[in-house]
Amino acid sequence: MTDERPVRRSSKVKVAEFLAAVGEGKVFTKLQLFEGVPGVAQADRRMRDLRELGWKIDNYKTDPRLQPDEYRLTQIGTRIDLGEQPRESPRPRISAARRREAxxxxxxxxxTCGMRAAEPYPDEDQTAVLSVHLIDPTPxxxxxxxNLRVECQRCYAGVRGGTAALTTPQNVLTRASRLxxxxxxxRLYRLMQSGRPERDEVDLIFGEWLRLGREDRVDVMLKLAGALIEEE
Incomplete structure (x- = not known):
């Protein structure tokens, strides 16, 4: 008698099948992902693994318009759920130790902007999440x-999402000469040497103030206003 047991599919294949059914450009939640691939305990991690196969999946870190539990399938990559094989070897991972060094x-x-990890953005109810990216991903x-750069989610989404126009070396030199x-x-030369923006004491104090509770922020602001009036 022939053994007709079904071929066991990997967790990554199951997640790819679910995402392909969702469709490019569509938004889905983490709950829908886990419900769509029952029995896969780390479906979100398997989904991240698909990025190495050309699948482009945005979250709130790369697209601030998304909620923390939402994702968008921007592009379908290698259809491993249909048996396709990767055209080239996956891009090397940046090791945890190297990320820490960066x-x-x-x-x-x-x-890019100088925001520190977990620091609230002044203009919205969101904190900065830092990640390490390759400057030049060319094999x-x-x-x-x-070749590594640290950016917050807003700066990374702006550059990679096409909202920031690409510049040229000549444009940079021309603007520098017009200072x-x-x-x-x-000061610009010092910034280029350090590789990160300088933030003065006012910026640092403002960042600390933003971490206070609402009542404490109001209290500190009013006391500073009183001190300013006394100085006049």
């Missing part, structure tokens, strides 16, 4: 520190 080098701050991929003083040009 974060320490950046002083745990976004190298063969180099995971050396010089009004030598001190500004020297």
């Amino acid at each position: 974060l320490v080098r950046a002083d745990f701050a976004c190298q 063969p991929v180099d995971t050396d520190l010089s 009004s003083s030598r001190e500004e040009r020297r």
Whole structure:
């Protein structure tokens, strides 16, 4: 008698099948993901693994318009659920140790806007989440520190999502030459050397103030206003 037991499908294949059914451009929740692939305990992790196969999946870190429990399937990659094989080897992972090195080098701050990890954005009810990305992903991929950049979710979404226009070396040099003083040009050079924005004491105090509770923020603001009136 022939053994006709069904072929066991991997968790990643099951998740790919679910996402393909959702369709490109569609939004789904984490709950829908887990319900769509019953029996897969780490469906969200298997979904992240699919990014190495060309699947582009946004979350609130890469697209601030999404809620924390929402995802958007931007592009379907290799259809491993249909038996397709990857056209090229997966991109090398950035090791946890190397990510830590990059974060320490950046002083745990976004190298584009200067926001620190878990610091609230001044203009919305959201805190900064930092991640480490490759500057140049062209194979063969180099995971050396010089090819890594730390960014918050808003800066990463802006550049990768196409909302920020790409510049050229000449544009940067032209704008630098138009700075009004030598001190500004020297400060720009220091920023280029450090690889991250400088934040003065006012910015740092404001960030601390944003971490206070609502009543404490109001109290501190009113006391500062009183001090300013006394100085006049």
